Amino acid sequence: METQDIKDLVEEVLGKFSPPYPPDITDQVCLAIEQNPAWLRRYEELNGIHKKDVVNNSIGWYTIRLTGMKNSGKVERAKSKLIKTYSRLGD
Numbered sequence: 001m002e003t004q005d006i007k008d009l010v011e012e013v014l015g016k017f018s019p020p021y022p023p024d025i026t027d028q029v030c031l032a033i034e035q036n037p038a039w040l041r042r043y044e045e046l047n048g049i050h051k052k053d054v055v056n057n058s059i060g061w062y063t064i065r066l067t068g069m070k071n072s073g074k075v076e077r078a079k080s081k082l083i084k085t086y087s088r089l090g091d
Contacts, residue, residue: 003054003058003062005046005049006046006050006054006055006058006059006062007058007062007066009033009039009042009046009059010029010058010059010062010063010066011066012039013029013036013039014029014063014066014067016032017029021067021069021089023072023088023089023090024076024086024088024089025063025067025069025089026059026060026064026083026086026087026089027076027078027079027083027086029059029063030059030078030080030082030083030086031080033080033082034080034081034082043055043082056082056083059083060086060087063089064089067089069089069090069091070090070091071087071089072087072088072089072090073087074087074088075087075088076088
């Protein structure tokens, strides 16, 4: 399934942050989407096109790819209401 539309959103949101990225960057991306009405509207539209699990998993995957970070394997409870948990990232 093509998820370029999700990648585009993640790229735009990541543009708000500067490297080095924090280990909770995935949660930070979701929090930024929540707090920006235009991004939240796009997120909700993406959930209508793709399943919510696909959108959320893609946000995590693209965040890893676009930041160049690695999944530490440690799962944390999210502050964002869009996701329940996220994987901490590292170098």
